[in-house]
Amino acid sequence: MSDQIELASILERNEGSVLTAWVAGQQSSTTRQGVISEGELIETSRVFLSLFARAVKTDYDEELSGEVWQPIKAHLVALSRERVIQGFSPVETATFIFSLKKPLFDALRKDIGKDAARLADEVWKLTLTLDKLGLLTVEAYQQTRQEIIERQQQELLDLTTPTVRLWESIVALPLIGTLDSERTQVVMESLLEAIVENEAAIAIIDITGVPTVDTLVAQHLLKTVAAARLMGAECIISGIRPQIAQTIVHLGVDLGDVVTKATLAEALKVALRRVGLTVNKIASAVRES
Structure with missing residues (x-):
């Protein structure tokens, strides 16, 4: 058998x-x-x-x-x-x-x-x-x-690269964590989609949550800025802490004519001025009227 x-x-x-x-x-x-x-x-x-x-x-x-x-x-x-x-x-x-x-x-x-x-x-x-x-x-x-x-x-x-509409024609992209080549692609796609969707003239890239900035990270940021400019939006980089500023200088990284600010609030002020808007206190607005 x-x-x-x-x-x-x-x-x-x-x-x-x-x-x-x-x-x-x-x-x-x-x-x-x-x-x-x-x-x-x-x-x-x-x-x-x-x-x-x-x-x-x-x-x-x-x-x-x-x-x-x-x-x-x-x-x-x-x-x-x-x-x-x-x-x-x-x-x-x-x-x-x-x-x-x-x-x-x-x-x-x-x-x-x-x-x-x-x-x-x-x-x-x-x-x-x-x-x-x-x-x-x-x-x-x-x-x-x-x-x-x-x-x-x-x-x-996707959760760590949210794009936020701060104001009409102003969007912000707060970054959290390390920025590598793969993530840069996701960041770039997310930002460009937001620019088109919101018809944004100003895009704020906030790197407060990025632990370190080296030459590679700086290059990734510049690529994102360049892509946004091709879509007709000006970029502002916020979250430039003293340590990051020193690192960028030490590495000799040239951010070109990209506007940089220490905080997101300061970047928003610049963005509002660029689109012809200002923020006033209510009391001041009442007195002026």
Whole structure:
């Protein structure tokens, strides 16, 4: 009897007991029993075991190269993605497959335990197959987690580059954190979109929240200023603290004719004057009237 027929026949006769033992093993090995209901765990395991039995019966290939293995792979990828979101660790996720070994080994031993050579061959081939499926869950888990991390990084990047309309034709872009090449691109796109949307004549780039300014950061700022000018907006850089001023001088960075101010408030005053507006105290305005 071939390996394919052997294991398929054993699975067919023992599917119920294997499923029960497998689910019990998963429940005893996971620390997140409250996240997945027992019914959901049973159904997920039942679907996989059914797909696995069909694959083994059709094409028992430990390389998982046949078409019949594709539904199993898709099932495991979907399961791994879901468990990332549910907070499972890679080990807990891979346990879904590795905990199936003992129930299947027990079933093999029950049926062919008297033939040591056949049992050894079956156990070894089944081990290779389940190990590959287990590694597949780990790979899918890691890929999903990396995608989530990258998405969160992008969302955080967007949150740290908000563009604010301060007044008619005046926008401000407060920067927080390090300004690298990738972030400069996001900053530039955000600022240019705001200039177009608000028909801004003045754009204030506030670097109060930027911890350090070196030559590279200064170059990124100048690129952003140049891009804004091409859109017809004049830029003012605010948040120039004494330490940053000394660093810029020490590095010999030439900001050209870019207006710089120590605070956002001072930059706003300049911006208002540039667009022909002033801010007066209410009392002064009343006396003048």
